[in-house]
Amino acid sequence: MSTKTLNYDTTNAKSLLREVSERSSQNLSACYQCRRCAAGCPVGEETGVTPDRLIRMVVLGDREEALNNLLVWQCVACYTCGTRCPNNIQTARITETLKQMSKEAHLDPLRPRVADFHSSFMAAAEHVGRFNEIEGMGLYEAKTAIKELKKGDLQAVIDEMMGQAKLGMKMMKKKRMHFKVDKVKNVAEVKALYRKAKQGKGA
Ligand code: SF4
Ligand code: SF4
Numbered sequence: 001m002s003t004k005t006l007n008y009d010t011t012n013a014k015s016l017l018r019e020v021s022e023r024s025s026q027n028l029s030a031c032y033q034c035r036r037c038a039a040g041c042p043v044g045e046e047t048g049v050t051p052d053r054l055i056r057m058v059v060l061g062d063r064e065e066a067l068n069n070l071l072v073w074q075c076v077a078c079y080t081c082g083t084r085c086p087n088n089i090q091t092a093r094i095t096e097t098l099k100q101m102s103k104e105a106h107l108d109p110l111r112p113r114v115a116d117f118h119s120s121f122m123a124a125a126e127h128v129g130r131f132n133e134i135e136g137m138g139l140y141e142a143k144t145a146i147k148e149l150k151k152g153d154l155q156a157v158i159d160e161m162m163g164q165a166k167l168g169m170k171m172m173k174k175k176r177m178h179f180k181v182d183k184v185k186n187v188a189e190v191k192a193l194y195r196k197a198k199q200g201k202g203a
Contacts, residue, residue, distance in 0.1 A: 013061025129184030
């Protein structure tokens, strides 16, 4: 578990707390550090950051730590922390907000593949209102391949393609691979939500 001392930024603490609270719709100020959430987080030990600690970073205004920690990239959005929290704080929404803020600040993601998957997921879901494997995974694989090719690592691209092909075959056998792109009934509503979220950035 991270024991790094957090910095209290007296100038910017309030604005960071306000931004994260508004964008995530979570009342971070209600956190009294009881750590009930920490006990149930499946990635807390691996990432070295538990939900209570993440909230502390934001409350203290330690922007650098809040935008650069592994929990932001490895939170699996299981919502265990939220179900345990006596104040109903859903840290999954906070990690999602911080992920977006980290991208907007053009910081190098601590988990580049997670960042690429996240971008691909968001783009595919905006298009038809829900995630579809063909578009989402296609975008993700293209991003990954371009990066590997830039490094001159053609073998990595081939290995990735072979791995994904094998996985795809397994999914097809179990009827978990969908080639049909199912749109939600009202894609315009989903697009409006995306627009609203984009307008709200930096609020
Ligand atoms: S359970 Fe809720 S109040 Fe307790 S530390 Fe976690 S987020 Fe804060
Ligand atoms: S939602 Fe994220 S932060 Fe909360 S318990 Fe699950 S993995 Fe941990």
